[in-house]
Amino acid sequence: MPAHARPNQLFRNLSAKIASIPMILTALVVFVGGTGWTIVYSFTNSKLLPRLNFVGLDQYDRLWSTSKWIISLQNLLIYGVCMLVLSLVIGFVLAALLDQKIRFENTFRTIFLYPFALSFIVTGLVWQWILNPDFGIQSIVRGLGWESFNFDPLYNADIVIFGILIAGLWQSSGLIMCIMLAGLRGIDEEIWKAARIDGIPTWKTYLFIVIPMMRPVFITALVLISTGIVRVYDLVVAQTGGGPGIASEVPAKYVYDSMFLAQNLGQGFAASTMMLLAVIIVIVPWAYLEFGGRKRHG
């Protein structure tokens, strides 16, 4: 990069290089090295300790024939799709409501965002309590006279993932609202005026003018939500512990359980490699879009 080359290239900028050693080590050893290591060892039959005893795709075969993994994936899929759609919709609607030059905007924003400051453990435990069938919402509605009312998502294997979804949405929709609000504030006032003069109804302005203009904001939100979805772990641990049975297992928990509880390292490595693959599938199109977008600007 420096045009005027000097004889002592290595010592040029020495302080900066020394200061960057932690970054270089993190990037190379942990991120590149660690990822490569895990991928390599996912082809071994490591049990309690990592061993370089290659068995090809055995771990992956076993992974895909384990019902716990299949259920984990199904849960992640349901949770992911609902989370993505609902976060975007709720986040955008709330942001649009807050953008109407209302009073107490700060108060409302503070209220919508505070769950985001709380940990997933706290979130999971609170919602576990609210959804408790003996004391929570179910018992209250029954107490009001509707005796046959049934709402026990955390104890019903068929809908347990939606119980977790409720808590997850509560925790993180404020974040999306915040990002969307920033995006809405970035829209030029003139565009609103022009739309009003042309007599375009508000909802149409939002749908066909504002939202397309907010494409970068939506992409950011999409990436944030997606990475959050893949990582979902603490929420499940706190709220259901994966139960009832294995009905609310998720991939991140599968990895932890195989590595640290079942002493089946190879399975853990294979499962985490699959998670990585999933993320790559999400990230690569996004990177492509971002990159393409930047190119167009110059």
Place this chain on the structure above:
Amino acid sequence: MADTGAINDTGIAAEAASEAMVGPRGARPRRMLSRRNIFLYGTLIVVAVYYLLPLYVMIVTSVKGMPEIRMGNIFAPPVEITFEPWVKAWATACTGLNCDGLSRGFWNSVRITIPSVLLSIAIASLNGYALAHWRFKGANTFFTILIVGAFIPYQVMLYPLVIILREMGIYGTLTGLVLVHTIFGMPILTLLFRNYFTSVPEELFKAARVDGAGFWAIYFKIMLPMSLPIFVVAMIIQVTGIWNDFLFGVVYTKPDTYPMTVQLNNIVNSVQGVKEYNVNMAATIITGLVPLIVYFASGKLFVRGIAAGAVKG
């Protein structure tokens, strides 16, 4: 409690305000606007109540006695306020064989959070500074790896780090966990500082160079004093992030050094004994208190931190 009260008040005030606007009738377009306002504020208030409900339920449950909880419903305000659950949660709640409550986890979390925050910010700010003003050959490559690495699921790097820490002899200690937090906080913080330092006028930097200031002198005498706000933003991100962490805590520490979130989960989800919901909720609030205080105290800066974290890449 006070919070909920204040917020309800503003809610009522908002309603009153919109009602007052209904007042003048007639041909003026005001009326349409008012109906819109009622809908607007109505929706916002309903949603706000939904968001506040869990906090309210937590607080109310934590100050009730167990008999009252068994009889009543979770939304009912407490008949008799007792702080015993709080005391019990803090000092005597059991996790396995340990019966010294959450206090142990709290102090562990303090001892984890403070050094992690300081170390991660020190390293990341230097990274950002070097990337913005002292770019050396290959610096951007490492930075790109770092940012891409932020998207790798932690699970992929969990075990390699176990090995690294074990080799260093700090697996299971607080030091090890501090190192892990420093590593995983690095991408976002480096990005934050790099973007901030890049916006510092080039002339300022050049003037200092002409005056003979080097890498460290410019960092400590010019960059640091003029970028305090961004340091506060970084601190907010890190304090809440590290305090709320569960995964790293459970993987890299032992029961003696468990951070608060892990201990909280063990207390509440322990299968032995009778469930004491009031103690559980008290413990839950105590754990959530630190990030909540940070959140309410920091106000707009928290939002700025989020915005900074959001514009990745």
